[in-house]
Amino acid sequence: MSSTRTMTVLPGRRARGARSLSRRSSLAGFLFAVPALALFALFAIYPAIQVFALAFFDYSLTSAPEFVGLKNFAYLSSDPRFLEATGQTLFYAIGTYGTALLLALMLAQVLSQKLFGAGFVRLLWFLPLATSWVAASIVWRVVLHPDGMLNELLGLDVQWLTSSAYARWALVIMSIWKETGFFLILFLAGMASLPQDVYEAARLDGAGAIRRFWSVTLPLLRPITLVCVIMAVLRGVQAFSPQKVLTNGAFGTEVINLFVYKTAFESARMGRASAVAVIMFIALLAIALVQIRALRRKD
Amino acid sequence: MRKTKVLAVAAGIATAASLVACSASAPSGDEKITISFWTHTHPPMIEVFEALIDEYEEANPNITIDYQTIPNGDFNTKMLTSLSNGSGPDIINMDDAAIRGEYLPKGLLAPIDPEALGAADAAEVAARYVDGALAGASDEDGTIYGLPSEFNGSALAINTAHFADAGLDPATTPLETWDDVSAAAQKLAAAGHPQAFSFLYLHSLWYAQQYQTLLHQTGGVIADGDEGALDSPEAIAALQTWADLATGPTAAADPNATSREATTPFQDLATGTQSMAIVYPWAMQQISETNPETYANLQVVPLPQANPSEPTSRVYAYYLAVNKASKQQAEAWRFIQFLADHPTEFLEGTDFVQPVVGWETTPAAQEIPFIDVWGEAYSVGRFDQVTPHYAEVQDVIQKMVNDVVFDGKSVKDAAAEASASVTRILQG
Numbered sequence: 001m002s003s004t005r006t007m008t009v010l011p012g013r014r015a016r017g018a019r020s021l022s023r024r025s026s027l028a029g030f031l032f033a034v035p036a037l038a039l040f041a042l043f044a045i046y047p048a049i050q051v052f053a054l055a056f057f058d059y060s061l062t063s064a065p066e067f068v069g070l071k072n073f074a075y076l077s078s079d080p081r082f083l084e085a086t087g088q089t090l091f092y093a094i095g096t097y098g099t100a101l102l103l104a105l106m107l108a109q110v111l112s113q114k115l116f117g118a119g120f121v122r123l124l125w126f127l128p129l130a131t132s133w134v135a136a137s138i139v140w141r142v143v144l145h146p147d148g149m150l151n152e153l154l155g156l157d158v159q160w161l162t163s164s165a166y167a168r169w170a171l172v173i174m175s176i177w178k179e180t181g182f183f184l185i186l187f188l189a190g191m192a193s194l195p196q197d198v199y200e201a202a203r204l205d206g207a208g209a210i211r212r213f214w215s216v217t218l219p220l221l222r223p224i225t226l227v228c229v230i231m232a233v234l235r236g237v238q239a240f241s242p243q244k245v246l247t248n249g250a251f252g253t254e255v256i257n258l259f260v261y262k263t264a265f266e267s268a269r270m271g272r273a274s275a276v277a278v279i280m281f282i283a284l285l286a287i288a289l290v291q292i293r294a295l296r297r298k299d
Numbered sequence: 300m301r302k303t304k305v306l307a308v309a310a311g312i313a314t315a316a317s318l319v320a321c322s323a324s325a326p327s328g329d330e331k332i333t334i335s336f337w338t339h340t341h342p343p344m345i346e347v348f349e350a351l352i353d354e355y356e357e358a359n360p361n362i363t364i365d366y367q368t369i370p371n372g373d374f375n376t377k378m379l380t381s382l383s384n385g386s387g388p389d390i391i392n393m394d395d396a397a398i399r400g401e402y403l404p405k406g407l408l409a410p411i412d413p414e415a416l417g418a419a420d421a422a423e424v425a426a427r428y429v430d431g432a433l434a435g436a437s438d439e440d441g442t443i444y445g446l447p448s449e450f451n452g453s454a455l456a457i458n459t460a461h462f463a464d465a466g467l468d469p470a471t472t473p474l475e476t477w478d479d480v481s482a483a484a485q486k487l488a489a490a491g492h493p494q495a496f497s498f499l500y501l502h503s504l505w506y507a508q509q510y511q512t513l514l515h516q517t518g519g520v521i522a523d524g525d526e527g528a529l530d531s532p533e534a535i536a537a538l539q540t541w542a543d544l545a546t547g548p549t550a551a552a553d554p555n556a557t558s559r560e561a562t563t564p565f566q567d568l569a570t571g572t573q574s575m576a577i578v579y580p581w582a583m584q585q586i587s588e589t590n591p592e593t594y595a596n597l598q599v600v601p602l603p604q605a606n607p608s609e610p611t612s613r614v615y616a617y618y619l620a621v622n623k624a625s626k627q628q629a630e631a632w633r634f635i636q637f638l639a640d641h642p643t644e645f646l647e648g649t650d651f652v653q654p655v656v657g658w659e660t661t662p663a664a665q666e667i668p669f670i671d672v673w674g675e676a677y678s679v680g681r682f683d684q685v686t687p688h689y690a691e692v693q694d695v696i697q698k699m700v701n702d703v704v705f706d707g708k709s710v711k712d713a714a715a716e717a718s719a720s721v722t723r724i725l726q727g
Contacts (some may be wrong), residue, residue, distance in 0.1 A: 080720075
């Protein structure tokens, strides 16, 4: 009888003990996370909520905010400068990051082979990544000067930074140089982790290099590609430094972030700047969700 | 007895409290005070300020002046942001456009403290300065918010060596109108000086002030009430003058070849690349220090005019003002008065004119080269028009000029677009 009771009671005690230990561990884990959570709430969540709220106010930093409802959004919907900045942001993001992604993928395919000098070429592509945007922009200001290296190399006479026809392209060219290395690292890391037996099987089936790239490498790289595309969109939309340093937004190069900066800190229209931030947040969230769905659907 | 003790204690507390209160309102000579003071970057000016700060701190050992300089391009943004959130300096040195366009409407500045400035009232302070010199730091009611640290008129500097290369005699070559400048430029270009005359293409503040120089001459305004007026015939004439000097067959230089480093705005004139430029007194002083060889060849002549029979010159000023949120305003004004008591140091060290009555007859002023030209410029000087949200309006002017000069847009189209933008800014 007693042994039976022991048999039935002990597992329950063990289970309760295990649950208790688990609860204690969870509590300890939670307590360890509290400082980080508190800081995150204080410096990320709270300001974000403030930005959402401010979007419905007219606030000039120095006087009390005045509720204006949707006026800021209505103004932006017909503001040529905001619409132009949106267009320029799309142009910059697609031009720079679309090209950088493709270039990085192709380079990764080549540099992942054991070729002579591949390490050195990889280093050359990684160097811009280690340079700050501001430093790189200052260097490129010299490169893009009418008498600069780019015109010399290409035999052109182009006003890269003082013409609406070319300034946007100049920023794209400079940013491709700066950003390709970032995606190259990700693609190289992804390719290094791909299983070699699949390639062996493909070879045995007679697949050539191009066929292996399309049918093996690209599908297996989809998770990395998803990360790269999301990061490309985020980095593209968050562009600020090269536009600020090279043109300060002149000649049709004002992107959304620079528009927000000028609206908030030069014009002290915090409500309107917050409205732009809200629009950007919603747009980015929507784009990210679409990207995730589109790329995961095929998994 | 007990009651007496209570009264004595109460009296003691009251005395102590009043002492504390007194010490808070009027700091004793021993109390350590730090006054923060921000200016833009201009090396000769910084040297003068630093020397005067040393002198002031030596005479007032309990006071420390925390002096910071901020790069010109970031100055307005950083200053406005910091003053708005209460973290700004006690004393700022700010141009009149920013003061009238941003700081006064936002209520960020404290009115002058006549007592701390050693005067009975504001009228006595105003009487120390040339008529109108304090207008750049006054509101519509005439309340004064700052004392001038520099007062600038504009004139034209010419490189006489370049003129000699082109066979032009600076004494007889007409430079009364912008057409004259263009004609001289053609000869200078033929003599190997293609950058004969150029405007400065730096940040939007520079665009706006040069455009307003022309606008004063043609009689235009940026806005009439809350309506943009950049498409008025007068404003279009001003933009056309700029366009003629920068583009087409009458161009006086290639705008793409001008330097764009805002910390050294007159670099091309100073290095001998450019033959003529619109200058201010401080610019000449700066060139004399950085490029004495070029400076030796420079001559200052009156600013060319759109209508020589009614000459005008753009004037602008920087003012020393006190942050309304400062907790030591009286001390700050006392330091400002100390600076204002040293106009000679500013004249000798930086060519900064502090427009106190009779400044032009002082020995230091007489030492300034071409003082007669500068004196004439001040006599016909006008402050810029400043609108609400002036920073945005400056951006519009920059875009308008860029559209015409660099993108080939027609003057009328660019002006119409800019005018609509100004209206939108003022009414939005």
